[in-house]
Amino acid sequence: MSDVKRIEPRTLKGFRDYLPEAMIPRERLIETARRVYRSYGFSPIDTPALEYLEILTGKGSDETDKQLYKFQDHGDRWVGLRFDLTVPLARFAAQHIGTLGTPWKRYHIASVWRGENTQAGRFREFMQCDFDTIGTLSPAADIETVLVINDLFAALGFDNFTIRLNNRLLLNGLLEKLGLAERSVPVLRALDKLGKIGPEKVAEEMAATADATAAQSADVLKLAGLEGSNDAVLSEVSKLVAGSPRGEEGAQKLRDLLAAAAAAGVPERRLKLDVSIARGLDYYTGVIYETFLNDLPKIGSVCSGGRYDNLAGLYTKQELPGVGASLGLDRLLEAMTQLNLIEKVSTPAPVFVVYFVESRLHDYLKLAARLRAAGIGCEMYPEAKKIGKQLQYADKRGFRAALVAGDDELAAGTVQVKDLKTGASTPVTLVGDALEQTLRTLLASVEP
Amino acid sequence: MSDVKRIEPRTLKGFRDYLPEAMIPRERLIETARRVYRSYGFSPIDTPALEYLEILTGKGSDETDKQLYKFQDHGDRWVGLRFDLTVPLARFAAQHIGTLGTPWKRYHIASVWRGENTQAGRFREFMQCDFDTIGTLSPAADIETVLVINDLFAALGFDNFTIRLNNRLLLNGLLEKLGLAERSVPVLRALDKLGKIGPEKVAEEMAATADATAAQSADVLKLAGLEGSNDAVLSEVSKLVAGSPRGEEGAQKLRDLLAAAAAAGVPERRLKLDVSIARGLDYYTGVIYETFLNDLPKIGSVCSGGRYDNLAGLYTKQELPGVGASLGLDRLLEAMTQLNLIEKVSTPAPVFVVYFVESRLHDYLKLAARLRAAGIGCEMYPEAKKIGKQLQYADKRGFRAALVAGDDELAAGTVQVKDLKTGASTPVTLVGDALEQTLRTLLASVEP
Numbered sequence: 001m002s003d004v005k006r007i008e009p010r011t012l013k014g015f016r017d018y019l020p021e022a023m024i025p026r027e028r029l030i031e032t033a034r035r036v037y038r039s040y041g042f043s044p045i046d047t048p049a050l051e052y053l054e055i056l057t058g059k060g061s062d063e064t065d066k067q068l069y070k071f072q073d074h075g076d077r078w079v080g081l082r083f084d085l086t087v088p089l090a091r092f093a094a095q096h097i098g099t100l101g102t103p104w105k106r107y108h109i110a111s112v113w114r115g116e117n118t119q120a121g122r123f124r125e126f127m128q129c130d131f132d133t134i135g136t137l138s139p140a141a142d143i144e145t146v147l148v149i150n151d152l153f154a155a156l157g158f159d160n161f162t163i164r165l166n167n168r169l170l171l172n173g174l175l176e177k178l179g180l181a182e183r184s185v186p187v188l189r190a191l192d193k194l195g196k197i198g199p200e201k202v203a204e205e206m207a208a209t210a211d212a213t214a215a216q217s218a219d220v221l222k223l224a225g226l227e228g229s230n231d232a233v234l235s236e237v238s239k240l241v242a243g244s245p246r247g248e249e250g251a252q253k254l255r256d257l258l259a260a261a262a263a264a265g266v267p268e269r270r271l272k273l274d275v276s277i278a279r280g281l282d283y284y285t286g287v288i289y290e291t292f293l294n295d296l297p298k299i300g301s302v303c304s305g306g307r308y309d310n311l312a313g314l315y316t317k318q319e320l321p322g323v324g325a326s327l328g329l330d331r332l333l334e335a336m337t338q339l340n341l342i343e344k345v346s347t348p349a350p351v352f353v354v355y356f357v358e359s360r361l362h363d364y365l366k367l368a369a370r371l372r373a374a375g376i377g378c379e380m381y382p383e384a385k386k387i388g389k390q391l392q393y394a395d396k397r398g399f400r401a402a403l404v405a406g407d408d409e410l411a412a413g414t415v416q417v418k419d420l421k422t423g424a425s426t427p428v429t430l431v432g433d434a435l436e437q438t439l440r441t442l443l444a445s446v447e448p
Numbered sequence: 449m450s451d452v453k454r455i456e457p458r459t460l461k462g463f464r465d466y467l468p469e470a471m472i473p474r475e476r477l478i479e480t481a482r483r484v485y486r487s488y489g490f491s492p493i494d495t496p497a498l499e500y501l502e503i504l505t506g507k508g509s510d511e512t513d514k515q516l517y518k519f520q521d522h523g524d525r526w527v528g529l530r531f532d533l534t535v536p537l538a539r540f541a542a543q544h545i546g547t548l549g550t551p552w553k554r555y556h557i558a559s560v561w562r563g564e565n566t567q568a569g570r571f572r573e574f575m576q577c578d579f580d581t582i583g584t585l586s587p588a589a590d591i592e593t594v595l596v597i598n599d600l601f602a603a604l605g606f607d608n609f610t611i612r613l614n615n616r617l618l619l620n621g622l623l624e625k626l627g628l629a630e631r632s633v634p635v636l637r638a639l640d641k642l643g644k645i646g647p648e649k650v651a652e653e654m655a656a657t658a659d660a661t662a663a664q665s666a667d668v669l670k671l672a673g674l675e676g677s678n679d680a681v682l683s684e685v686s687k688l689v690a691g692s693p694r695g696e697e698g699a700q701k702l703r704d705l706l707a708a709a710a711a712a713g714v715p716e717r718r719l720k721l722d723v724s725i726a727r728g729l730d731y732y733t734g735v736i737y738e739t740f741l742n743d744l745p746k747i748g749s750v751c752s753g754g755r756y757d758n759l760a761g762l763y764t765k766q767e768l769p770g771v772g773a774s775l776g777l778d779r780l781l782e783a784m785t786q787l788n789l790i791e792k793v794s795t796p797a798p799v800f801v802v803y804f805v806e807s808r809l810h811d812y813l814k815l816a817a818r819l820r821a822a823g824i825g826c827e828m829y830p831e832a833k834k835i836g837k838q839l840q841y842a843d844k845r846g847f848r849a850a851l852v853a854g855d856d857e858l859a860a861g862t863v864q865v866k867d868l869k870t871g872a873s874t875p876v877t878l879v880g881d882a883l884e885q886t887l888r889t890l891l892a893s894v895e896p
Contacts, residue, residue, distance in 0.1 A: 007506050009542040009763040011496055012527060017540055019548070020491035027482070027492050034475070038796035039820045041827025041845075043468035044475050048459055048573055049497065049529075049559060050517070058455050069498070071519030074563040079460060081497075092465055094457035100467070101844065103830050111497060115522040125496050138830040140809060147817065263810035264817045315457040348486035361588060362711035369595065369712045372487045379489025382551050382586040396549065397489075 014116075014124030020346040026333055029156065030109055030129065033327055036152045037107040037131050040144060045106045047088040049113075053078040055091050058314045067114040081113040085128045085326070093134055094315035102135025102320075123330065132324025134311060139253060141323050142287045142307060143260040149291055149303050149325060150266045156332075157341055160295055163266075164274040166288040167254050168306075170237055171278075173247020174223055183210040185282070191224055192278060199225070226275045230258060233273045253287065285309045289325050293335055302332045345398035349377030350443050352399040352420075354391070356406050358384035363410050367403065367430075374436045376443070378403075394420060401442050417442070462564075462572030468794040474575075474781055477604065478557055481577050481775055484600045485555040488592060490579050493554045495536040497561075501526040503539050506762045515562040529561040533576045533774070541582055542763035550583025550768075571778065580772025582759060587701060589771050590735045590755060591708040597739055597751050597773060598714045604780075605789055608743055611714075612722040614736040615702050616754070618685055619726070621695020622671055631658040633730070639672055640726060647673070674723045678706060681721045698734075705735065733757045737773050741783055750780045793846040797825030798891050800847040800868075802839070804854050806832035811858050815851065815878075822884045824891070826851075842868060849890050865890070 011017055018026060034044070050073075057065050057080070070080040082088050085108045097104065109129045116122055131148060133141040146163060153161050171188075175181050190205035197205075199221050206212035206220070223240050226233050234255060241247025254273060262268055277290050286307030293302060305325025312320050336342050353368050355361070361384075368380045379399070381390045387404065394402050404425070405415040417438055418425045428438050459465055466474060482492070498521075505513050505528070518528040530536050533556045545552065557577045564570055579596060581589040594611060601609050619636075623629050634657035638650050645653075647669050654660035654668070671688050674681050682703060689695025702721060709719055725738050734755030741750060753773025760768050784790050801816050803809070809832075816828045827847070829838045835852065842850050853863040857875070865886055866873045876886050 006765070007502055007763055009503070009539045009760075010500065011543075012498055012500060012521070012525065013523075015496035015498060017496070017544065018492075018494040019544060020493060020554070023492040023494055026494075039825040041795050041797035041800075041825065043795055044466075044471040045468060046466040046471055046474075048463035048465070049561070050460055050463060050573070052458065052460060054455055055457070067522075069519075069521065071517075073460070073517065074515075075461075077460065091457045095459075096465065096467060101841070103841075105827070106468070113497070125498070133830065136830045140803065140813075140828065140830040143809075143813065144828070144830070147813070151820070260810060260813055264813040265821075312457075315455055317454070346491055347489050348491060349489035352489075355588065361591075362708060365588075365591065365595070365708055365712040372599070373713075377487040377489065379553070380588065380592070382581065382584045382588040382592070393549070393551075 012124070014118040014122070016123060016125070021344060022333075024345060024348055025336065025342045026127075026329070029329060029333060029336075030127075032155050033109065033129050033152060033329075034107070036148060036155050039151070040105070040148055042105040042107045042131050042133075042148075045092065045108050046110060047082070047085075047092055047108070049081055049111070050079045051082055051088065051091065053080045055315075056080045056082065056087055058087070064114070067116045069113050069115055082110075083114050084112050085110060085130045089130070089132065090312040091315055093320055094312040094318070097135070097312075097316075097318065097320065103138075103141070104134045105132070106134070107131040127329045129327040129329045130305075130324060132305075132322050134320055134322040137321050139256060139260075142253070143257055143264070145287075145289065145305065145323050145325055146257065146261045146266065146271070147264050149289060150261070150270060152303070152327065153291065156336075158293065160293070161270060162272050162292050162294055163270055163303075164272050164277055164290045164292065164301075165254060165257065166273070166275055166277045167250040168278075168285055168288060169246050169250025169253065170241055170275060171220070171223060173241045173244035173250055174219060176246055177241065177244040178216045178219060180210060180212060180216060180220075183212070186210040187212065187220060188278065188282075191220065194221075194224060194276070224276050230268075230271065230273045233275065237273075237275065250286075257287065283308055287323065293339075295339055296335050299331055299335050302328045302335065304328070343398075347379060347397040347399055349379045350400040351376055351378035351439060352390075352394040352397075352402040353378055353380040354387055354394075354402055354404045355381045355384050356387060356404060357410075360405075360407070360410060363405070367405070367415065371436070371439070374433075376436065376439055391418075391420075401439060460572070462566040462570070464571060464573070469792060470781075472793060472796055473784065473790045474777070477777060477781060477784075478575075478577065480603050481557065481600060481777075482555070484596060484603050485579050487599070488553070488596055490553040490555040490581075490596075493540065493556050494558060495530070495533075495540055495556070497529055497559070498527045499530055499536065499539065501528045503763075504528045504530065504535055506535070512562070515564045517561050517563055530558075531562050532560050533558060533578045537578070537580065538760040539763055541768055542760040542766070545583070545760075545764075545766065545768065551586075551589070552582045553580070554582070555579040575777045577775040577777045578753075578772060580753075580770050582768055582770040585769050587704060587708075590701070591705055591712070593735075593737065593753065593771050593773055594705065594709045594714065594719070595712055597737060598709070598718060600751070600775065601739065604784075606741065608741070609718060610720050610740050610742055611718055611751075612720050612725055612738045612740065612749075613702060613705065614721070614723055614725045615698040616726075616733055616736060617694050617698025617701065618689055618723060619668075619671060621689045621692035621698055622667060624694055625689065625692040626664045626667060628658060628660060628664060628668075631660070634658040635660065635668060636726065636730075639668065642669075642672060642724070672724050678716075678719065678721045681723065685721075685723065701735065731756055735771065741787075743787060744783050747779055747783050750776045750783065752776075791846075795827060795845040795847055797827045798848040799824055799826035799887060800838075800842040800845075800850040801826055801828040802835055802842075802850055802852045803829045803832050804835060804852060805858075808853075808855065808858060811853070815853070815863065819884065819887070822881075824884065824887055839866075839868075849887060 068080045073079050186209035190202050203217040206217040238251050284306035288306035290301035291303035307323040371378045402418040403415050413430045414427045416425045516528045521527050638653035651665040654665040686699050732754035736754035738749035739751035755771040819826045850866040861878045862875045864873045
């Protein structure tokens, strides 16, 4: 190979390698999400990374169309890499819902690709982690979505987080009441800029693009700006939408949602009505969820979703309402790193077996096999090198304990158990299950 | 949406949707593989689906190059979808080995794409599940690879499987001894056709392309054709390669490998020397593994690998020897289906909560939350429909038990536990943990 012209090993801009110390927490996070989704009866599905281009461009916005990785395949078909898991879900549901039946609950954890500008720390390949309940209009499914989000973050070790709730019926009801229902798109487009340009400019835009009077835009801005306790907001909201059946329905649904979530054990402090969250112009039609980490609000919502009326209208005439949310895996991992919730470990096995005396290979293999059979993961160093070098390796990788045994120990039927955090060594007999017990106690112990 | 032109929902030829009943066993299989890999200290990594095209075409054969999904991205760079996990591993190792250090053990479970002919039930997107130990020449790593394969299949519920073993040093040693070392490529190319064209035609081809004498090709064919017990094969092999240091080393390594695997607890019947397996013309340089299910030999090897001298020579001057194997996930799932090792279940939660009395929603939510907190997955039907309809749904999905409670039961503090396999119902109190205990017993029980 010495005369070979070498190729520079590198990844494409916007793409990442995951080294073990990043991948181990990522797998843990995914496993936790999977466990929580499953505990509610959500089933896994998977769809192809590549789809017919027409499937992907059918619903996407101009922006997502522009970001699509698309090309002609070996059969000259135009194909594209999925840019989210919602379009594949819609296509999948249209195709299979007859087999699956409704209500149908699925989760989908998979990579998506977007050729977007990488300036702002954005990546072109990232993982989405969605769960949805399809084929039911029942508020019970809306409630369950809140419970899943709450369980998910609790299972990940968070306590201090807030699920912000809104319902699109409130604003739709108010617009209807104000006679602006037909002009909801320009109204929403203006309202969407509230954070950026402030209420006065929004009112100006509403006047210009939706022909809204000052009184009308004042009411819309009042609704979007409501703050305070959940009870206070609900009371104000109810006044604003009074007389609009749609608006009153939205307020009642939020009231029911809060009561049911509390009954199911979600701490009240974690639920916050927030009439300002909108999530897109028209996809969501009912309840809307956003989830914020109170210790790190700047990173934005880490789990968002809502209710929609018609998932798969582009692919089937069957109306499929649904509700669900998506966990922002990469953003959450970034947050967990910043909050020191991730232990720095690059080995998934906690115990290290020193390969000390070359002729004793079989003994070390037996020792390691015995521990694995007892459910204790362990790695044996593959070469009979100096102990110091092996322990250095073990330290760097983050093992919790090392087993050291030379001829003397093995002849006596013992092994030294070395705590790699304190450096202390204890001789333990190989008879009975003293070794397993010692290791289990050590592995369960908190840091000294 | 009624006036929208609909798009036919379909997947590309050679690509598959995974419905829950296929995805649940697939996730279980992946989890088992992950658990076994981890128990040996293999760490997870991930790499981008898209790589620079030059990275992917550097090492691939003409065949893989032709099958590559390649295109120009938004920046007019030529890129391609990975067609295996070995090339990305080589690129990854070349790039990061300084940070990772050696020896380094990784697993990688991810999708790969090949635009191949879909005639023979082949797919254009499939998952690979590889593990490798990089940066050591030690036979201990070769041995460990056998142990991982053995543990993996045992953990998946197989007992009757055979790991076939060979070592490339045997044939290389023999060729060296015969003076054919320089002509090993045409010799191997001819030998590779043994199963298809038979020994006489192979000898003819060896004479034509490698200038091999009748005696030379007879010896090569004798080695490749050896059969019998491991001891008998080893004894014959030793005679054939006697005098060639390389060949003798190969025989000794196989002997050591068998002894060490037995010492570590691998049943002897699962290990079989097979001098005929070669696995490619030049990639593997030492031990070679193939794994067959004895009840389904026709599907071929379900876990294959071997030792290589230089993983990443295309990308770095650092020599990185290694050893590893790849689990054929899709082939194995197909086999497990054929062997009835997969239970037909399309829900990952075992318990179903009937939403019976609409006004009792909070009670059902509490009941479900209580069971989930106890680690018992349960799904609540989202609508207060007729019991019959809900139980039909539960049956179709494969739930194990249903909880039914109306006003009377809830007022009395009880719930009916319905065994969905026998149809029997038992009232259980909600006081204490009788319900959890009843369900745990039911879920642990074998089928009636």
